[in-house]
Amino acid sequence: MLERQKSIDPAERPDLEASSEVLSALLDGATSPLLTPAVTRFAPAPAADLARLHAELGAALEEFERQTERDPYGNPVQLLAFDLLRRLDLDLSPALIEQLLQRLTLHAFAERARRLARYVGDGEPASNRAAIEASIRRLGVDRAGKPVPFEQFRATVEREVYGIVITAHPTFGLAFRIERALAALALDADATGETLNPAERQRLARRVIEAEHRPEPGIDLKAEHNLSLEVLENIRAALSQLYEAAFAVAGELYPNRWMELRPRLLTVASWVGFDLDGRADIPWNDSFYKRLKLAAMQVRYYRDRLTEIGPLVDGPTRASFSTLAKRLAVAADEMDREIEIFETASGDAKGARDRLAALAKTMHEGRKTRLTSAAEIAAGLEQALVTAPEPARPAIAVLLAEVLNHGLGLAHIHVRLNATQLHNAIRREIGMEGAPDDPSRRRSFHTAINALLSQVKPASINFGSLMAERTSAKRLFMLVAQFLKYIDATTPIRFLIAECETSFTLLTALHYARMFGVEDRIDISPLFETIKAFERAPRILDDALANPHYAAYLRKRGRLCIQTGFSDAGRNLGQTVTAATVELLRSRLADLLAERGFTDIELVIFDTHGESVGRGCHYDGFAQRFAYVASPESRRRFAAKGIRVKQETSYQGGDGWLYFMTPAASLAAVARMVEFALEALEEKSTDPFYADYDYVTEFFIAVRQFNERVMGDRNYAALLDSFGPSLLYPAGSRAMRRETEGSAQRPDLVHPTQMRAIPHNSILQQLGLMANTLGGVGQAIRKDPEHFQRLYRESPRFRNLMAMVRWAFVFSHPDLLKGYIDLLDPGLWLMQAAHHSSVGHSDELRQVSDHLERLGSHEKLTRIFRVLQADYLDVAAGLGPEGVAAEPLLPAAMRRDLHLLHAIRIALMQRIFLLSTHIPAFTDRHGITPDQLMAKILHLEIDSAVAVLRRIFPVVEEQFDLTAFGEPASYRSEEAQSYEAEHRRIFEPMGHLYELVRRTGSAITHIIGAVG
Structure with missing residues (x-):
């Protein structure tokens, strides 16, 4: 089964590649759109020019790589970044860089769509329905192909064997409409599960091309919850097909007893709005109204299904269905009214508490008639299943299974x-x-x-x-x-x-x-x-x-x-x-x-x-x-x-949630889950992983010791803190970094545990070395490389574990991390100043060097870099050429684009640092000193820094017409002075460049395939 679920050959399923081919064709033939007029001040470059620039920079990167093979002190990513920085002053405008970034982002998106298709396996709804039936049928037949006793079959089918849990971790790296497009293009299926027609593919591809690839602006828990409801509805539809498949198989194997079956198999649950660990921003009433919403949607679904089945049954049953449907409609409407009141119960709106008190009293008094259990719905369906005509029974049986499994909620x-x-x-x-x-x-x-x-x-x-x-x-x-x-x-x-x-x-x-x-x-x-x-x-x-x-x-x-x-x-x-x-x-x-x-x-x-x-x-x-x-x-x-x-x-x-963003994707995911949960296991393992106890134990102890040392190293905390989560947009309602209130002084990260795991991992991804997956493996391999290679060859379990390391290796390289660390090296900026012919530019470079000298973080970062680099080299040596090769994990062109994106971002960050040297002098009476402001900028906290600068140097309008007072006056008060030029030349460009920095992060996320 494991072999069957691996990547599907496009030759066998050319439709899997159809959508991404359309996307690539549109990309190569289209002019990149103007996405942010504030950044893109010039006419968009023709696609051919962008393709030429893309190829030119890729070739330059490859040339720098060849150079550094002869020069061990060189860094190809850094050299390309220096070249790009020089060209930003000559022939590369921010507008052109933005359009190039969009091109790279779209290529990464197309690769992500291909990878998503491969991940879920067969995306064809009919094939997945057949796969589900095949897994269930295996439960009902013995080795001779004869049906097993019904009770034996029933014992497994009526168990919960696997559960889907939807959580709202801060990994919403894309706008919701782009997530939907990604899932649809990846599986080449529309909202109904039908294959996309050419016009629909083109429409979705155009949507992707014309969008900024970033999270929903200002995403909050309410938006996350609303999207989760959409996801849960798709899962419910897939589970409905699961129950249909169970009854179809049961009807085939046990024609006289299939109606006795009450299939369960898979469940779905959600903690979106109910996870209070580390969150103080979810009041109790928020959770209550979200739970009511789950119930109201499910009750309406039951009502709609009863209404649909009604015409298939005879008089008395039809009447009972109609009565029950009306009862459910009233209950859902009642919940809607309650949702409106509970949503504002803890707010400051006048009378909110009084309204809640009145509602609570009504709810209490009406408890005896209130719908608080699915039992009465189930009872009606149980009776109807026996009395209904034969054609209606399968639909009633499926609805009964849904009622018994979901209860009064779209999810547990x-x-x-x-x-x-x-x-x-x-x-x-x-x-x-x-x-x-x-x-x-x-x-x-x-x-x-x-x-x-x-x-x-x-x-x-x-x-x-x-x-x-x-x-x-x-x-x-x-x-x-x-x-x-x-x-x-x-x-x-x-x-x-x-x-x-x-x-x-x-x-x-x-x-x-x-x-x-x-x-x-x-x-x-x-x-x-x-x-x-x-x-x-x-x-x-x-x-x-x-x-x-x-x-x-x-x-x-x-x-x-x-x-x-x-x-x-x-x-x-x-x-x-x-x-x-x-x-x-x-x-x-x-x-x-x-x-x-x-x-x-x-x-x-x-x-x-x-x-x-x-x-x-x-x-x-x-x-x-x-x-x-x-x-x-x-x-x-x-x-x-x-x-x-x-x-x-x-x-x-x-x-x-991408796996459930469309009905077709949901059904494919559910099919894979059923195949896993009902898989027939071999009676005995022959995997040497479990026999080689001493080596395996010592191997993982070595990995653990390395990671514990790194986590306890203050230099590692400094590395995470160098640019922090600022390389990415906020990706969810939970803050990616804890703020310190009441102080202009930027708080330093002392220990990695002060930062949550997802931003921690995101930083490592964005800095180009995924240390939490790679870390320590090289050290463990080095202890006994031959033993490692033997176990790697012979043990499926060990390869399963090490495959994670291999995948992390593909996206990591010390050159990438070194490029970011050297941004904070005062010596490197001073060296650039020494080799720059322009006095003005040389002065900018020296000022950045002075600020970095005072910041004093570079030496810490180089110490931890050497630790991680040495381990990386051991991983590379241990896995060997075949183990570390990017193909077929990541196409060579995509790996080149990954390094190119890092080089572009390093150049953009250098440009921001240089712009900061032109900030006018100011006193610390604004609650922040110039050094504190520069610390924010050098840690890439640009939004915060620019907001401070706008307060210190406002653009003001003249409040008085001084010519109206008779005598001439040349004096203008400091408060009346306007800093329009500084905003135009310094503050706004810094903000625009920072947007490009973060959009580069979104492209890197596409290549990696996930946030954090």
């Missing part, structure tokens, strides 16, 4: 908070001082929380309780209680706890679940991602299973849920170590559940990896993606111990 929901928030909530109740895992107090804290669990008294709450509560953890449990009380009383809610490093945290969560009456309908799930959490996870879970309160809770729920993370762990341990550590945790968990006698409950493992190798997403298609987080050997071990496992994985933000 995951809420999340941090373990610290739980500890803060319980601290006063048990007199806890210090950390709950303090060895000197740990036992007493556990005794105290157990005592609370033994005598907890249920607390009744209302919406006023939510408004008054100031403790985040208690408020979230109250919110869950209100979800269950007023929206959907039966569909379980996942309660995720980030940074869970002690079983005390789980017991505290259980205490509040009991207090607020939701214990029987939530699944408490610890997130293991920090180093401490991974090391302690088996003990944490063992303690929880041994605790009578928690054990009873798990028995009642019938499932144990855990979450493992790949983002923070990937940078702290190294990405390959994280995958190996997660696999080891899974193995230990299998043993633990067997030893504790919990093999009769279901185990749910939710892996939150992202869409880039830096966040744990395998680049080589869905099959390898799943095998990376849930290896076949891991799944075999669970099966051998009789443990039922449901695998869940996250699809993060804009990057992860």
Whole structure:
């Protein structure tokens, strides 16, 4: 199966390439559009001239590469950047650079579309429907091709075997309309799943060509949530086809019993609007109205489906369907009115709280007649399935499956908070001082929380309780209680706890679940991602299973849920170590559940990896993606111990939602998920990875030690802080960098953990060396290269892990990183000044050098550069020529364009630095000193710097006509002085150049395929 899901030969499926060929043809034959008039002041260059410039710069880069083969001190990317900087003063206008960047961006977009098509595999809806049926049919036949007993077939089909989780991580690197176009062009399918006709391909390609490739301006959580609803609707449509396929197979194999089947297989959940970990910008009412919106959309969907099926059934059933449809319409309208009030409940609008109080009273009084369960819908469909005419039964059966699986929501929901928030909530109740895992107090804290669990008294709450509560953890449990009380009383809610490093945290969560009456309908799930959490996870879970309160809770729920993370762990341990550590945790968990006698409950493992190798997403298609987080050997071990496992994985933000941006893409993704989840595994593994325990263990320990040293190195923090997230646009509602209020002094990053994982990874991508995936692997290889090569050849699992390293290697090169580091080298600027014939330009260069000397960061960066470069060289030597070759991972032309983009950006950044030397002198009475302002500029915080400059040097209009006062006056006050020339010559060009810097980042993101 793994082989079948690999890249499809375009000769076999020429339609996969159709859309990108149209895009490329339009690109080569079109004139680049004027995108930003403020930047593009001149007429656009003809496409032929842009193609010539593109080829000319590519040839120059290759020539510089040949030169540096003879000169080890040379850097081809840096040399091209110097050449571009010189030409910016001669024949290259910012307008021409912008048009060249757009050309490079579109070539990268076309490659990304091809790669997306290869990733999802066969995109043809009919083929994917057939693939789903084939996977399900394998469950129903034995080796002789005869049907297995119905109960055996039913046991798997009625289980949840895989879960899709939609998360709103800040990876929305494109405007939504361009994301839709990317998915449509990649799979060559329109919104209905039909193949794009030539006119539609041209229309979508034109949309892509004429757009700025950047995130939605001012993207907020509301916009993210609205897009998630669109994505969830597409997933729902694909799941509907999954249920149709299940019934079709059941009807074929079990014609007398197919109507008894209640297929589940896949689930979909969302935490968009419900993830409070590290966020204080999501008030409780925001989450409540978003949950109502999920319910209202799903209820209307049920109503519409009932209305469509109605004409297929006879009189009494048709009448009951009509009655039920009206009931659902009234319920949806009621939710709409509630959404309007809850959306403004915490605002300052006059009367908002009074309106909420009145609404809450109405909701409470109407609870008996309120629709809060899908049970009555299901009951009506169950009855209709028996009495309806034969032609109507399949449609009724599919709708019944949807009702049973989705409940009253377009998706199940995951809420999340941090373990610290739980500890803060319980601290006063048990007199806890210090950390709950303090060895000197740990036992007493556990005794105290157990005592609370033994005598907890249920607390009744209302919406006023939510408004008054100031403790985040208690408020979230109250919110869950209100979800269950007023929206959907039966569909379980996942309660995720980030940074869970002690079983005390789980017991505290259980205490509040009991207090607020939701214990029987939530699944408490610890997130293991920090180093401490991974090391302690088996003990944490063992303690929880041994605790009578928690054990009873798990028995009642019938499932144990855990979450493992790949983002923070990937940078702290190294990405390959994280995958190996997660696999080891899974193995230990299998043993633990067997030893504790919990093999009769279901185990749910939710892996939150992202869409880039830096966040744990395998680049080589869905099959390898799943095998990376849930290896076949891991799944075999669970099966051998009789443990039922449901695998869940996250699809993060804009990057992860591309697979569901159209119905055709969603169906293709669901087909790959079904193939994975229902795959027949070999009974025994012959992979030497699992036998070579000593070497494998030492290999990953070496990688981990390297990454821990790098993470603890203040010079690495300085590298991340050099330009920070400023190389990219903000890509989501969660800020990519924490701001320090009340100080003009720019705060330095002291440790990488002060920055979130996605911006951390984004910086490494944009600086041209993906250290969190590569880091330490070279050092580990160097210990025993022959052993590494042998295991790499013979072990599928080891190759699966090392493929991530190979992919990261393709986008990385020390020359790229060195080019950015040397931007901050005062000596290099001084050397340029020494070789410049123009006195004016020489003075600019010397001023930049002086500022950089005071900044004093270059020496730190060169020290960490040498560490990363040495490891990179070891990776290159270890993988060998075949392992490091870009083809077929990345076409040679695209790799050249990647280096060209870095050179262009380095030149643009140099130009910004030179422009900054012309800023007029000013005093520090404006709340910032000239040195502080320059520090912002040298860290590329241009938006902030230009905003400050506009305040210090305003463009003002004359407020008085001084000629009207009789006597002449030549004096003009300082306040009346206008700085129009400075705005035109310095501030505006700096802002425009910075826009080009960030648009270069968008093009690089296309080539890499993901943000962060």
